[in-house]
Amino acid sequence: xxxxxxDAVSLEPRKLVSQLKPFIKPHTGRSIWELAITIVPFLAxxxxxxxxxxxxxxxxxxxxxxAGLLLLRVFIIQHDCGHGAFLTKRAGNDWIGRALxxxxxxxYECWRRSHTLHHANxxxxxxxGFGDVDTLTVKEFQALSPLQRFLYRAYxxxxxxxxxxxxxxxxxxxxxxxxLMKEGSIYWVSSMATNLATAGVLAGLIYAFxxxxxxxxxxxxxxxxxxxxxxxFYIQHQFEDAHWDRRGHWTFHEAAVxxxxxxxxxxxxxxxxxxxxxxxxxxxxxxxxxxxxxxxxKAHPQxxxxxxxxxxxxxxxxxxxxxxxxxxxxxxxxxxxxx
Numbered sequence: 517x518x519x520x521x522x523d524a525v526s527l528e529p530r531k532l533v534s535q536l537k538p539f540i541k542p543h544t545g546r547s548i549w550e551l552a553i554t555i556v557p558f559l560a561x562x563x564x565x566x567x568x569x570x571x572x573x574x575x576x577x578x579x580x581x582x583a584g585l586l587l588l589r590v591f592i593i594q595h596d597c598g599h600g601a602f603l604t605k606r607a608g609n610d611w612i613g614r615a616l617x618x619x620x621x622x623x624y625e626c627w628r629r630s631h632t633l634h635h636a637n638x639x640x641x642x643x644x645g646f647g648d649v650d651t652l653t654v655k656e657f658q659a660l661s662p663l664q665r666f667l668y669r670a671y672x673x674x675x676x677x678x679x680x681x682x683x684x685x686x687x688x689x690x691x692x693x694x695x696l697m698k699e700g701s702i703y704w705v706s707s708m709a710t711n712l713a714t715a716g717v718l719a720g721l722i723y724a725f726x727x728x729x730x731x732x733x734x735x736x737x738x739x740x741x742x743x744x745x746x747x748x749f750y751i752q753h754q755f756e757d758a759h760w761d762r763r764g765h766w767t768f769h770e771a772a773v774x775x776x777x778x779x780x781x782x783x784x785x786x787x788x789x790x791x792x793x794x795x796x797x798x799x800x801x802x803x804x805x806x807x808x809x810x811x812x813x814k815a816h817p818q819x820x821x822x823x824x825x826x827x828x829x830x831x832x833x834x835x836x837x838x839x840x841x842x843x844x845x846x847x848x849x850x851x852x853x854x855x
Contacts, residue, residue: 527773527818527819529770529772529773530769532769532800532816533769535816536797536801536812537801539804539812539815540801542601542602542603542604544603544604546805546807547602547603547805550790550806550807551593551602551612554593555590557586558583558586558587558589558590558619561579561586562583562734562737564579565577565579565583566721566724566725566729567725569725569729569732569733570725570726570729577732580733580737580740583733583740584737584738584740584741584744585740585741585744587737587740587741588740588741588744588788588789589787589789589790590616590620590741591620591622591741592792592806593612593790594612594613594616594622595631595792596790597609597610597612597613597616597624598613598627598631598632599803600803601803601804602805610624614710617706617710618710618713618714619717620686621686621687621690621710621714621738622690622710623690623693623703623706623709623711624710625702625703626690626693626696626703626706627690629696629699629703630647630695633647634646634647634648635772635799635802636768638753638775638799639753639758639760639761639766639770639771639774640760640761640762640766640771641653641760641761641762641763641766642762642766643763646695648753649677649749649753649754650671651754651837651838651846652838652839653838653841654838654839654840654842654847654852655841657838657852658852672837674834677746677834678746678747678750679743681746682742683739683742683743686738687738690707690710691707692707693706693707718730718734721734747830748779748789748793750834751777751825751830752776752777752779752792753775753777753795754836754846755777755823755825755833755846756833756836757823757845758775758823758846759771759774760839760844769800771799772796772799772800773796773799774796774822776796776798776799777793777795777796777824777825778793778795778796778797778819778820778821778822778824778825779792779793779794779795779825779827779830780793780820780824780825781793781827782827790807791806792806794809794810794812796819796822797809797819835848837852838852840852
């Protein structure tokens, strides 16, 4: 075992929390700059595509991946607002988060609530179901009926997880406060206000450019952002040696660090994804602004190799589907069947 790997194994997450406190405070000027260099290019690309396609230049659709990645970065800034990590004042975080939710089709208060529950319970086998990818244990899967097994297999198929699922989530599920309908009117207000504002923006674009042109620009950008975001979220917690425990043995700090990955992306993907790949650090100290996460890795190099994945290494975890409580790792359907 290398020295770096040994340091990663021996680190103490609870002690690490206090060592990360100097990185928590956001820099207002830097935050506004990061917002500007994300929103301005995103709007410029979208508007440029709208005018180009309206004039018959369908080659502009080649810019859809750029628009999608910029929209993904918008979403991650909204994500930082939800953690209170973007600006120093909560009101500023909240209003920016709500405004960005109009662009990302994501009601801010609803998403923040489900995401808070996700952070509070990551890796807790007795608290699954909020803001995560549905994951069954081997024993739970074996106890299902044949139809239920078929549905779970379909749900966990990469084409559903990264294709149909993201489209459903951002286009349909986000339109209502699913799972939060009885928790307070604020979630209804968040959903309906976001729906109305997003509909207003779309209506304006349709009036100016027509329905077909608007859909040709908006839908690809949104779906690319959604699928890429879900892919990132998947690899952040779904890998062979992820950390899961029953409530009696589960601890927040261990689950945060050892149950989250470090997706080591090259530039410019690191920029487009706003360092969200440094996810183990984010889960341990979620109020660290995204633009300071690389500082943490420089100050604490033992975190670089912990649960580290490169892009090619993210393909095999897509086949992992069930948590084996005896082997304490995620396994494939085939491995589960073989015992």
